[in-house]
Amino acid sequence: MSFVGKVLVVVQVVLSVCFMGFAGAVYTAQSNWRAKSQKLQDNVANLQKSMNELESEYSNYKVESDQKIKDALSREQTAKVANDALQAQFKTNQSQLETVRAERDSAVAQAETTGEEAKFRQQESGRQRVVNKTLHDTVNTLRGKIKNLEDTVFTQSIREKNLIAKHNTVLDELKYLNKIVANLGIDPKDPAIAGMQSPPPAVEGLIINTKKDKRNGTKFVEVSLGSDDGLSKGHKLFVYRFGTKENGNRPKYLGKIELVYVDPDKAVGTVIDAAKNGVIEKGDHVNSKL
Known part of the structure; x- marks a missing residue:
């Protein structure tokens, strides 16, 4: 092996040792970081739990404090109402006291004038006896009048019964006459017959x-x-003319007419009784009662 190869082997060994140390350091750092992270998470959870407990305690404390404040305000309001009632009662008692004092003063003044009033009452009693005598006589007079009125009422009631009996008799006669008229072939509801049977109503026209x-x-x-x-056929109306200042504004009688033709809003009649000193003209007045 050459020198270079040996150098490279040594370098390789050194680098391997360095890399192994570096890997160990990294592993150690990684293990410590995880432990710290877990510890920090546990601390955060504990702090969150503590914060939640503190918030719950604060909420409960706030509710209790608000309720205590409300109770205190309610007691204050009740006390204020009671105080106002007591002040009003005090004013009322004071007013009653003033009234009692005024009544006392009035009673004292009235007691002082009792003697004088007694004299006046004695005089008044004498005058009242005269008035009572007059009233007694008036009552007796009114009793007599009431007796006379009761007698009059009794008499009128008898007359009323007699008139009712006559009215019923007339109705029976009218029914009988209607039957006779019907047998004769005459219609009782004919306007001419109706006008002859019943008087015209109270009307006035021109x-x-x-x-x-x-x-x-x-x-x-x-x-x-x-x-x-x-109005109906057969009814009779009176004709007159308003007076003038010369005759004292008295109406002037002109005659009487009998209706021979009747429309809903007008009628025609013939003159059956004309006044000697007047002529019926347009604009004169007619009336069912003279």
Whole structure:
């Protein structure tokens, strides 16, 4: 083996030893790092556990502290309400005391004037006796009037019974007459018959037109009232004209008409009674009651 080969072998051996030392150092460092890492992780876990326990204790302490603060505030509010109630009661008692003092003063003043009032009461009692006598006489008078009114009511009740009996009799007669009219072939509901049987309702209207038949001299008037106002054929209306200042504003009677034709909003009638000193004209008034 040459010198170079020996040198290379020595170098190789040295390098091998160095690499072995380096590998041992690396292994040792790696083992120490893992142990430290595990230890640090254990420390972190312990610290986290301790922190969690501390946080739990802090949370519990905070809840207890908040509850204590709330209880203290509630007690403070209750005490404040009680204090206000006591102050209000004190004011009330003080006001009642003032009232009692005022009543006492008033009672003293009233006691001082009792003697004078007694005299006035004696005089007043004399006047009251006179008033009572007058009232007694008035009561007796009113009792007499009440007795008379009771007698009048009794008499009126008897009259009412008699009128009811007459009314029932008239109704029976009306039914009987309706049967007779029906047997004669006449319709009781005919407008002319209805107008003859029942009086017209209380209405008031105007003459809107007049016309005279030249053949027979009958005078027709048209009025502003009709069946919608409750009128029917055969009803009679009065005609009048408002007065003037010369006659004292008194209405003037012009005559009476009988309806011969009725529409819903107007009707035509003939003059059956004309006044001697007046002529029925357009604009005159008609009324069912004179």
